[in-house]
Amino acid sequence: MARTPCCDKNGLKKGTWTPEEDRKLTAYVIRYGCWNWRQLPKYAGLSRCGKSCRLRWMNYLRPNIKRGNYSKEEDDTIIRLHESLGNRWAAIAAQLPGRTDNEIKNHWHTNLKKRLNQNSNSSSDQSKEKSEDPSHHETSQEGESKLNNDHLDITSLQILESSSSSPLPSSSDQFSSIPLDTTGVIRSTESIVEHHKVDTFFEPYAAPSSNFWTEPFLADNSYNFNISNDFLVPFTDPEYVPVHSPFFDGDMLCPFI
């Protein structure tokens, strides 16, 4: 799944994200939050449009993302919700912690839809057989709708902490305990540190060259520190008072859902 990188007319990069771009975006959002997606790439040192950054963050980089390894429970939940909500992928994703609308949408089109079709075919075959049985008056459609109606009451749905029931570990396990408030907002960098082993969390972002931290962000020298030492200080030193984004005078605001 990668697209060949290219540039559009405005010189903004399109296509596949490189690990370096991922590092920049992740580091910036973690540090300053997503205060304005349109402006963000400029300050994060990315030649991307804000929309692309947002999408990359929301669908791939943000914490608590689970990738692949759909459990049976998750599949069932998606099927039930799709039956009642239709193609409202964001609404469906909201019921599945760690899953993105994009991923669910893809999963639906590539797996579940086919499976459902197969099932409905086989059930219609069954109902054909049953229709020959005078004791069965239910059409396949009725049977299907009955099946679905069993799950129509969304409010009664148990929101699955399906990650825990998933048989295979997901790639987001390292993020699974980032504390979010009820709106999915990360409230402080300390809270991240508190709940993470910082070294493993930032390992992927430990760029070999120090200019990763000095080049992309700001002219403000206060942000120029070296990844190998200084960067981790804010996350490891309990005395550290986080520096807020110069563009947002307050807590970091970043929807992690």
Place this chain on the structure above:
DNA sequence: AAGCACGCCAACCGCTTGAGT
């Protein structure tokens, strides 16, 4: 081993929604 076909999924595009003025 090479070529082909198909499936998967990351990413883009355009429309809609909602907040701010």
Place this chain on the structure above:
DNA sequence: TACTCAAGCGGTTGGCGTGCT
């Protein structure tokens, strides 16, 4: 109330991987 702009959402595209011939 009308307008503007940013964010969110869903549909679609297209490149890569993999299985099949």
